Amino acid sequence: MTHVIAVPPSLDDASFEQVLGPLATLAPDDRVLLDARHTRWASPYGLVGLLTIAQSRGTRPSLIPPEADETASYWARTGFFQQAESLFEITGPVPRLRGGGESNVLLEITPVVQSGDVHSVVERIQQRAQKILSSELNIDAQASIRFVMTLSEVCQNVVEHAGRGGWVAVQTYRWQKRLGRRVVQIAVADAGIGFRRSLESLPGRLAPAPGDRWDDGTALEEAVIRGVSRFRDRGRGQGLAGARNFLGKWSGKLSIRSGTARIAIVPAWDEDAPLLEDLAPFPGAQVQITIPERAAAAAA
């Protein structure tokens, strides 16, 4: 029996939970069909999230692509189908990229498996991003450099901690809700071991005392807020700390979902919850970083 899960019309980090909820009730080897026929829009997080769903399944899932030509073509432009072809049984012809039209894709969906991939991602984004970030989002050259540093660090976390590869994507788009400005968004996702299991592998780590809380939420707090790493080395854990520092200065947003919890560093322009727990369980880590356009007055 194939279990059909509808992909929401607008797929972002919040609505992604509508896919994970039903998925969590299934066994890993159950057959799954993701029905994206009526999906009209997906954020980078939504797209790499779909790939990690496939990565997490024991049996190759099926996918029905969006019906709307414009949506299917956009997904093709992001490189989604290029990655999805090997992970999903795609129903019908695989939508292909059609030329023309302005692209807001700064980095197509790219696998991150080893350190060389991080180098490659950084080189590619440097070539494309700086001009676009400056002209479209008023993000100056020095901030663009820090943006790429942040990208490098979150990609490295996949290589160093996930235990398997993941994906990264970077796009710009208009954030309508409250902000009303363009944003650039980084999404990095994997279906690896996740934060809790990563921290549990810290050598010499003691089991929590009876009554002490230890779960996905506390693991995320330790890693994101306190900078704890599974490595004993004092030099570890700087990547997320550096990302937070950069995002703090640029009113950016960081959110990380792992296991059954999601933590967010929420800027003034957003209304998200800093910590969500008891979410539908899903392996690995899914990271989203959002940096808003610098208002012209603030940039001056």
Place this chain on the structure above:
Amino acid sequence: MIHHIDLSSVLRRSVCELYSNLVTRPTGVAVRSEIEQLVADRPGRTLTIIDFTHVGLLDYSCADEVVAKLLLKVDGYFVFRGLHEAHIDAIEATLARYDLALVVEQHDGSARLVGTVDAAQRDAWATVHRLGQGDAVTLAASLGTGADDAKRLLDTLSSRRLLVQVGLVYLPIGSLRPSVA
């Protein structure tokens, strides 16, 4: 003897000739190992100038390996040059983890300290640079402090390899001019 290392060349030689960015920890480890070998090949305690001029991006992992761990593992004097603001941000963040500091040669040829240095040490260092050299008595007179305190500051800066001690005299590393605050 002054040894000059172009970091970009080390990166290309030791990791990949196509790379221009210092990113990822394995890259940092490889570059640091190469620098350690280059320094070890020179006799005695050397001054090594690490040149970042042709390095694009420096991430925190590489700053940790190529700067902080280099300072911890290698017994020598180092000056860092060719740094831009984002390089310094990554370096400062990593130095703070270990309470380290280092000397940076700025684009105008002047020097400054980067990292964990308290105000008294900073003043003492700047004074030695301004005078071209210093001892406990001259430093005490310049700072308006006692000779014992001045000696303590100089010894601390020397042990941290931010000044060079030759007998009773302390010298700036290399021949750099101090930057004006």
